[in-house]
Amino acid sequence: MKILVAISSVPDTTSKINFTNDSKEFDKNGIQYIINPQDEYCLSKALHLQEKLGAEITIISVGDASVEPVMRKALAIGANNAIRINEEPKDSELVAKEIASVAKEGEYDLILLGKESIDYNGGVVPGLVAAELNYPFVNAVTGLEIEGKTIQVTREIDNGKETISIELPAVLAGQEGFVPENQLKIPNIRGIMSAKSKPFQVIEPKFSGNKVSIIEFEKPASRANVVLIDKDNLDELVRLLHEEAKVI
Amino acid sequence: MIYVYIENSQGKFKKVSYEVISYAKNLADSLGDSVTAITINAEDSSELLFTYGASKVLNVKDESLKSFNPRTYASVISNLIDGNYILFSHTNESVSIAPYIVKEKSAAYITQTISAPLSTSPFRVKRSVFSGKGIAVVETDQPTIVLTLSVNSVGAKESPVSGIEEKIVLNTPIDSNYIVKNEEVSSDKLDVKEAELVVGAGRGMKGPENWGIIEDLAKVLGAATACSKPVADLGWRPHSEHVGQTGKIISPKLYIAIGISGAIQHLAGVTKSKTIVVINNDPQSPFFKSANYGVVGDLFEIVPELTKKLKDFKGLH
Ligand SMILES: Cc1cc2nc3c(=O)[nH]c(=O)nc-3n(C[C@H](O)[C@H](O)[C@H](O)COP(=O)(O)OP(=O)(O)OC[C@H]3O[C@@H](n4cnc5c(N)ncnc54)[C@H](O)[C@@H]3O)c2cc1C
Ligand SMILES: Nc1ncnc2c1ncn2[C@@H]1O[C@H](COP(=O)(O)O)[C@@H](O)[C@H]1O
Numbered sequence: 001m002k003i004l005v006a007i008s009s010v011p012d013t014t015s016k017i018n019f020t021n022d023s024k025e026f027d028k029n030g031i032q033y034i035i036n037p038q039d040e041y042c043l044s045k046a047l048h049l050q051e052k053l054g055a056e057i058t059i060i061s062v063g064d065a066s067v068e069p070v071m072r073k074a075l076a077i078g079a080n081n082a083i084r085i086n087e088e089p090k091d092s093e094l095v096a097k098e099i100a101s102v103a104k105e106g107e108y109d110l111i112l113l114g115k116e117s118i119d120y121n122g123g124v125v126p127g128l129v130a131a132e133l134n135y136p137f138v139n140a141v142t143g144l145e146i147e148g149k150t151i152q153v154t155r156e157i158d159n160g161k162e163t164i165s166i167e168l169p170a171v172l173a174g175q176e177g178f179v180p181e182n183q184l185k186i187p188n189i190r191g192i193m194s195a196k197s198k199p200f201q202v203i204e205p206k207f208s209g210n211k212v213s214i215i216e217f218e219k220p221a222s223r224a225n226v227v228l229i230d231k232d233n234l235d236e237l238v239r240l241l242h243e244e245a246k247v248i
Numbered sequence: 249m250i251y252v253y254i255e256n257s258q259g260k261f262k263k264v265s266y267e268v269i270s271y272a273k274n275l276a277d278s279l280g281d282s283v284t285a286i287t288i289n290a291e292d293s294s295e296l297l298f299t300y301g302a303s304k305v306l307n308v309k310d311e312s313l314k315s316f317n318p319r320t321y322a323s324v325i326s327n328l329i330d331g332n333y334i335l336f337s338h339t340n341e342s343v344s345i346a347p348y349i350v351k352e353k354s355a356a357y358i359t360q361t362i363s364a365p366l367s368t369s370p371f372r373v374k375r376s377v378f379s380g381k382g383i384a385v386v387e388t389d390q391p392t393i394v395l396t397l398s399v400n401s402v403g404a405k406e407s408p409v410s411g412i413e414e415k416i417v418l419n420t421p422i423d424s425n426y427i428v429k430n431e432e433v434s435s436d437k438l439d440v441k442e443a444e445l446v447v448g449a450g451r452g453m454k455g456p457e458n459w460g461i462i463e464d465l466a467k468v469l470g471a472a473t474a475c476s477k478p479v480a481d482l483g484w485r486p487h488s489e490h491v492g493q494t495g496k497i498i499s500p501k502l503y504i505a506i507g508i509s510g511a512i513q514h515l516a517g518v519t520k521s522k523t524i525v526v527i528n529n530d531p532q533s534p535f536f537k538s539a540n541y542g543v544v545g546d547l548f549e550i551v552p553e554l555t556k557k558l559k560d561f562k563g564l565h
Contacts, residue, residue, distance in 0.1 A: 013513045014512050019382070037493075092357075093357060119378055121377055122359045123343050127343060127346065132351065136423075136425055137319070139318075152429070155340070157341075158257055162428060176487060176494050211390050212358055214387075215386065217383065218374070220520075228541075234543070237525070238554075238557050241502070242565075248561070
C-alpha cells in the first residue's frame with residue numbers, strides 16, 4: 001500500500017499577516033512556517049496506517065527550497081520519503097496537476113490532502129487532484145478504515161456524518177478530527193536524526209500557464225472600538241443589538 | 249448563460265442557495281444575461297428560486313442520486329450546462345463537485361469569493377485568504393469560470409422573476425466504486441456554518457455539564473452553537489462545533505463569544521462575523537479588542553440574565 005500525503009508549508013497560526021511591494025505580495029518577513037494543520041492530521045493518520053498495515057508514506061510539496069525544513073519535519077515525524085516539485089506555488093490548479101502527475105506515475109493507492117490550507121484557504125487542490133486523476137473524492141474526512149482494496153471513509157455532513165465504502169485508488173481531504181488530538185504524531189530524536197538520510201527527491205515542474213492570478217491584497221476593515229455594557233444593564237445590550245446592530 | 253447549483257438538505261433548499269442565486273442574479277443583470285438553477289431531488293417548489301431571480305430551474309429527479317457522490321453529481325450537472333459561469337456555494341459538498349466540472353469544462357476556478365465582481369472582463373473578484381486575515385483580488389480572462397461563494401458573504405436578496413421549470417428525469421448508472429453506507433443526522437440542530445446567529449463558548453464554561461445555559465440562549469435567539477478548539481479537544485462538545493483557523497470559519501450576522509479568551513487562532517475563524525459580542529470576566533481578555541459590544545463579568549450570572557432579557561424582548565416583538 002502506497003500513500004501520498006500532500007504537505008503545504010504555511011505561516012504559523014500566530015502570524016500577523018502583512019502585505020508588501022504595493023500590496024502585491026505577502027510579506028514573508030519574520031514569518032515562521034509550519035505544516036498546514038489539516039495536513040498534519042492527514043500525516044498522522046497515514047502513520048497510523050503505516051504501523052498497522054506497513055504502508056509506505058511519501059510526502060509531496062510544491063515549493064521552492066524554502067519549504068524543505070517543513071518537509072524534513074514531516075520526515076522526522078515518520079514519513080518514508082519526500083518529493084519536492086521545485087516551483088513556487090502561484091496557482092492551485094498547477095499545484096494540483098503536479099501532485100496528480102506524481103500520484104499517477106508512482107501508482108499511489110491513497111492520496112491524502114488537507115481540506116483547506118490556512119494561507120490561501122482555497123480548498124481547491126484536493127478536489128482538483130481527484131478530478132485530474134478521475135479518482136473518487138471525499139471532502140471533510142474525519143474517519144478511515146482500510147480492508148484490502150476497500151476503504152470505509154467517514155465524512156462530516158451538515159449536522160452529522162456519513163460513511164462511504166470506496167474502492168482504491170482514491171483522494172481524500174482530511175480535516176480536524178481525522179485523528180484525535182492526543183494521537184497527533186510529533187517528531188522524536190531518532191526521527192529527527194533519521195530524517196536527514198531519508199530519500200528526498202527534487203523534481204522540476206511539468207506544467208505551466210495559470211488561469212487565475214492574484215492582482216493585489218487588502219487587509220479586512222478593522223472593527224470600531226468595543227462598547228462596554230454594564231452587566232447590570234443587559235437591557236441596553238438587547239437594545240443595541242436590535243436598534244444599532246440590527247441583528248435581532 | 250449563468251448556472252447555479254442549488255443544494256438541498258432532505259429535499260429543502262439550503263439557505264446558502266438563496267444567497268448564491270442572488271449573487272448570480274446580480275451578475276446576470278450586469279451582463280444582460282439570465283440565471284438557470286439546477287436542483288437534484290429537491291422537494292421544495294421552484295417558485296422559491298424564481299423569487300430570488302432564477303428565470304429557469306432544471307429540476308432533476310434521479311433515484312440513483314439519492315445518496316451523494318461528487319463524481320456522478322458532477323457528470324449530471326456538466327451535461328446540463330452550456331454557459332460561461334457556473335456558481336456554487338462554498339460548502340463541503342459543492343467544493344467536492346465543482347472540481348470535476350472545472351476539469352470537464354477546462355474552466356478557471358475561483359473559490360471563497362466574498363464580493364460581487366469588480367469587473368467582468370477581465371473577471372475580477374475578491375476572495376478571502378489567510379483565514380480572514382487578508383483579502384486577495386483575483387483575476388481571470390478565461391471564457392468559462394467556476395466560482396464558489398463564501399457562505400454569508402453577500403446575503404440573499406429577493407428579486408422576483410417569472411421563471412419556468414423544466415423537469416428532467418434521469419437514471420444515472422450507480423457507481424459501484426462509491427457506496428454510501430449510512431448517514432447519521434441530528435435534524436434539530438442548526439448548522440454553525442450556515443447560521444446567521446451563533447453563540448460560542450469556551451473553556452470559561454468549566455465543564456460540559458454547564459452547557460445548558462448556552463443552549464438556552466441559542467434557543468431564544470434561534471442561533472447555532474459553537475465552541476473553541478480546547479473545548480472540542482477535551483470532548484466537552486463535538487468537533488463539528490469547533491470554530492477557528494483549524495476548525496470552521498464562520499461569518500454570521502451575530503457572534504456571541506462566552507468565556508473564550510480570543511486567541512488569534514480563534515479570532516481567525518470568527519472575525520468575518522458582522523457583529524461580535526464578548527462576555528468575559530477578565531477585562532484584559534484580548535477578545536474585547538475584536539468585539540463590537542462587551543460585557544465584563546461572570547458568565548454564569550450574565551448568560552441566564554441575558555437569555556431572560558431576550559425572552560422578554562421576543563415577547564414584545
Ligand atoms: C496550531 C493551532 C491551531 C489552533 N486553532 C484553533 C482554532 O481553530 N480555534 C480555537 O478556538 N482555538 C485554536 N487554537 C487554540 C488557541 O490558541 C487557544 O488556546 C484557544 O482558543 C483557547 O480557548 P478558550 O478561549 O476557550 O480557553 P482559554 O484561553 O482558557 O480562555 C477561557 C476564557 O474564559 C474566561 N472565563 C473564565 N471563567 C469565566 C467566567 N466565570 N465568566 C466569564 N469568563 C470566564 C477567561 O477569562 C478566559 O478569557 C489553536 C492553537 C494552535 C497552536
Ligand atoms: N504547494 C503545495 N504543495 C503540496 N500540497 C499542497 C500545496 N498547496 C496545497 N496543498 C494541499 O492541498 C490542501 C488544500 O490546499 P488549498 O487548496 O490551498 O486550500 C493542503 O492542505 C495541502 O494538503
